[in-house]
Amino acid sequence: MTETFYDVMRRQGITRRSFLKFCSLTAAAMGLSPAYAAKIADAMENKPRIPVLWLHGLECTCCSESFIRSAHPLAKDVILSMISLDYDDTIMAAAGHQAEAIIEETIEKYDGNFILACEGNPGLEQENTGGMSCIIAGKPYTEQLRYAAKHAKAIISWGSCASWGCVQAASPNPTGATPIHKVPDLGNAPIIKVPGCPPIAEVMTAVITYMLTFERLPSLDRQGRPKMFYSQRIHDKCYRRGHFDAGQFVEKWDDEGARKGYCLYKMGCKGPTTYNACSTIRWNGGLSFPIQAGHPCIGCSEDGFWDKGGFYNRLSGINQFGVEENADKVGIGAATVVGGAIAAHAAISALKRSQNKGDQA
Template sequence: MSQSIETFYEVMRRQGITRRSFLKFCSLTAAALGLGPAFAPKIANAMETKPRTPVIWVHGLECTCCSESFIRSAHPLVKDVVLSMISLDYDDTLMASAGHQAEAALQETIEKYKGNYILAVEGNPPLNEDGMYCIIGGKPFVEQLRHAAKDAKAIISWGACASYGCVQAAKPNPTRATPVHKVITDKPIIKVPGCPPIAEVMTGVITYMLTFDRMPELDRQGRPKMFYGQRIHDKCYRRPHFDAGQFVENWDDDAARRGECLYKMGCKGPTTYNACSTVRWNEGVSFPIQSGHGCIGCSEDGFWDNGPFYDRLAQVKQFGVEENADTLGRAAAAGVGGAIAVHAAVSALKRAQHKNEIKKGSSMSQGEE
């Protein structure tokens, strides 16, 4: 075992995993892969000598909040992730080199670790104007993305931008900002949505892949089940107030001071899949609802167009109107009701006329009793 390269095994040891459990882990892995017990030592050997997984982190149209969130990770500390767990070979927000040297670093990693690096994407490519709304090295970002994706082992779509499009893709999406999975269709993609995702969720996804050497279980939308399996609402500590019907009615009212449910203030917790109410933010200090503001649903597809943020009911956007379902429904029902009233009036009139006609001595029996 090399002394200089901190291998996977060393990392696990440093994380408090004993040699005994490490070997056990290796034999379980062998079994899970359908290999005989003879393979366990081979796996152990591979892990003991395997270099840190290279990660290429590219940036499209974004605001860098995902990178900022990532460096907030408390467990593991981001310095441990970057120095000991992965090899962050390209990340234009943090890397030392620039220009040609930065591009060379990207190219070297792609060639040296063909098929073995993880591509992390923050932001998304704009497709209008031949992609020139986001230019890297004089070329459209989408080219860099395709190039780096070609030989990647897997892709992580960080945040709402890469996963769903986020704010630049909100209507009318002037640059045609497009989520990663609609551009790269032949690679496994893990979506880690949120604006940004929680720091420990980000490092959790990466360390899961390193520790278990597999992709996390994904839900229908391609998100790791372990962090996105439930809605914020399902584990919100204010949930009892929701069931009780105890709602904040106005900012800073008595209910707000008692920490009651923000449902009526437009909280999107009931429709948002994320770990905010469990993992919480910044080392578990708080999360939006705990700090008095409803969830705005930032890890949901198209959340910008499901506003306004302070209304329970979203604006309906499909019919070229900007009203919520109730306003729309009431208007439609009123329309139908009005039409019925008019129709009923005309019907009554016609009927009266008709009766008169019969009275006038028509011989025809219309069966009017």
């Protein structure tokens, strides 16, 4: 019989009490009613583990770093055994041909029934130029990705790289880095985006737990992100929100406002435009999150967050004019030109009018 999560957890020395705690915490994190804790426990006790192939493209491994730090004690010890993580070149023991053989084996054994977790994205430019980059076992990553994707039940796009493109896709994107959902010829497996640079560890584990418990994808928003974690902005649940509404802002680093923990809006905080769960779940076991540490949110779970001008500017940069501008600079510039034109036109009009009057007289 295939090992269940519960078996694995017990084997790892986790008590039933802590196991049930994990289930109720996960239910709470996913915004489910307490009744679901039992359902989760039931699923974990009875359902076989989901095989997962975890592929790495162009990325920095921060998603893996986050994932293995999933802070809940149970998750921390067990998460890697919970899912049947068959292939993850960064942290697996096997290497070389032995490692690559696992992909084949998983696809054969669980064709259409495994989850493909993508960390990072492929650089498609090499397909046009014939260049070589991101080579895994002698083949471009793109090939590995396409092959595995066509046999997968579902694809999870871990992090902003796989979801949106992230830094390697930032302008001018020399490698043609392309987020998973935009890669052509990828088959029809549904794609779940879990953006963030990296995504929150508990969010990552909860998405997998949900898929195991309910045997379906979590409910996604229009952009393919799980609604339970990406339906609110950082700003909506920020503990500094009171200072925002009051009009109390940090004006510059280390000023009085910064010491008092005022709102970081003027320091370029992207909390008001960023959908993520940092202000509720927080990081490192609920210890803190960037804003709590006194730094504005840089909006790392949003599409193209590298290309919106400085992280410390409230208004986005507009670079279409060849120089660094923002909406106000463009607007004031245009208004000045129009204002000047109006003044000149008014002056000529007045002149003409007085001339005409002179003619008539």
